[in-house]
Amino acid sequence: MNSKWLYIAAFFVASCSKDPDAVNGGEKTNWGDQPALPVVSGQSTFTLNAADDYVSVMGNTVPRMPNFPELKVKPGIVRGYVADLSGKPLQGAYIGVRSTATGGSYSGASDETDANGYYEITIPWGATEFYAAGYTIDYGEGRAVMSLGAADGKLGNFPSADGLVKNFVLLSYGVYNKDLVSQKPKDPTNYAGGSFYITYNVADASSVYNPDTYIPENAEIQVTLTPDEPGFYGETKTFVVTKKASLQNYNFLIMNIPVGRYTIAAKLKDGKPLRMEAVGRYANLYPNFGMKPGTATGSAKLLFTPDTQSGNSLTLPNRGNWGSLQIKVERMN
Incomplete structure (x- = not known):
């Protein structure tokens, strides 16, 4: 595991203030051999049609325990x-x-x-x-x-x-409860990974107001997430999501992304870079998280934003605590 993601110096000790050997009738604390970590590498690509408005990039899998x-x-x-x-x-x-x-x-x-x-x-x-x-x-x-x-x-x-x-x-990604996911597959809190929305305006041929920054209908928006370094458990997978712009919806959700540091890039599939801007509730909510810089063309750095920083004692179990940052994309003038 990359040392920059080594978030605790946790180690085995033979005795401590709550040693189960001492309080549980001689039960032994033995973690034993552990299975190899799941390998999350390579690249995954996803294509969203006009009516599609979300994708879980790690699917509905649950990592082995x-x-x-x-x-x-x-x-x-x-x-x-x-x-x-x-x-x-x-x-x-x-x-x-x-x-x-x-x-x-x-x-x-x-x-x-x-x-x-x-x-x-x-x-x-x-x-x-x-x-x-x-x-x-x-x-x-x-x-x-x-x-x-x-x-x-x-x-x-x-x-x-x-x-x-x-x-x-x-967990850095994965489904918390498969029953809840089957009921609410678009709820990002049902997953352990991070998430964000891509929002945009679509040019409407029936309207007289169509700024040059609007995305043409049926144009393909392509968003790429590339890890800047291995994640918590060595994840290095790149994700590429392509979405056909449509008047049916004006945003799409990318979720269940292994927690880590990423470079986010946005462009039209024909190669023209898009301007990105962090907007909405989570934009600049905390100085160390989110998209940096808050406005960028082509690419920027991305860290997921906690939904709350109120502490461990108020964090619900089996429910993701990452907020979905909104990133508005538009064409350059």
Whole structure:
């Protein structure tokens, strides 16, 4: 993994303040051998027709999970491990649960993982759910909060008395919940990767107002994302998306992009570069993220923008925390 993306110095230690050996009846913390990381390299191309308005560049795949140490279920306790995709335990990840009885208010409890990636929470009585699972990474020149995904892809209510073992993973791309994706395939928060919109105006032959900057109908907009360096887990894939401009829609969403640093280039397929401008809610929201510079012709640098910087304790589990930056493209005069 590229050292610039080594977002935590997490390592195995034999004893710590919450060593499962000491508190769990002799259970051993053994991460064991880990499978090789998925290879994400080469180039993928996508063609969007006039009616198409989104693409998930990594599809609906879920990366293979790391191997977690085995834990037994303990009544009244929720516990587990948090790791990155390589099987490296993550220290300082926040896991929060809350419980409610019929007609009652919520009672919450939380924990942060230790050096072994282990957390353990005594559950308040009632029907219980996870309300937070977040981890802060170094990203570009700043820091960003990312959601953690349940390793088994499942989150739901469970009786507090039963207890539960639940492991979480930090993903750079992939589907969090296949059921939700089947219902809302265009919701970028259902994916772990970053996303952005390309917006544009289309020249309308029936209108008297057609500035030269408008994209001709049926012209093909081509957007290329090239990694500036390997991503979190060594991803180096380039993505090329071509979209036919149409009066049916004025934007398209590119999502589930492996988190990393990119160069974004936009042009008409005939080779003429397009002017790009970051617009909308996420434009210049944080100084270290987004498109740099905010206005550019042909190409610019791109880092994805966190939807919120409010901290790990307010980051929902199994839900992407990247906002979809809007990038307006237009022809040059």
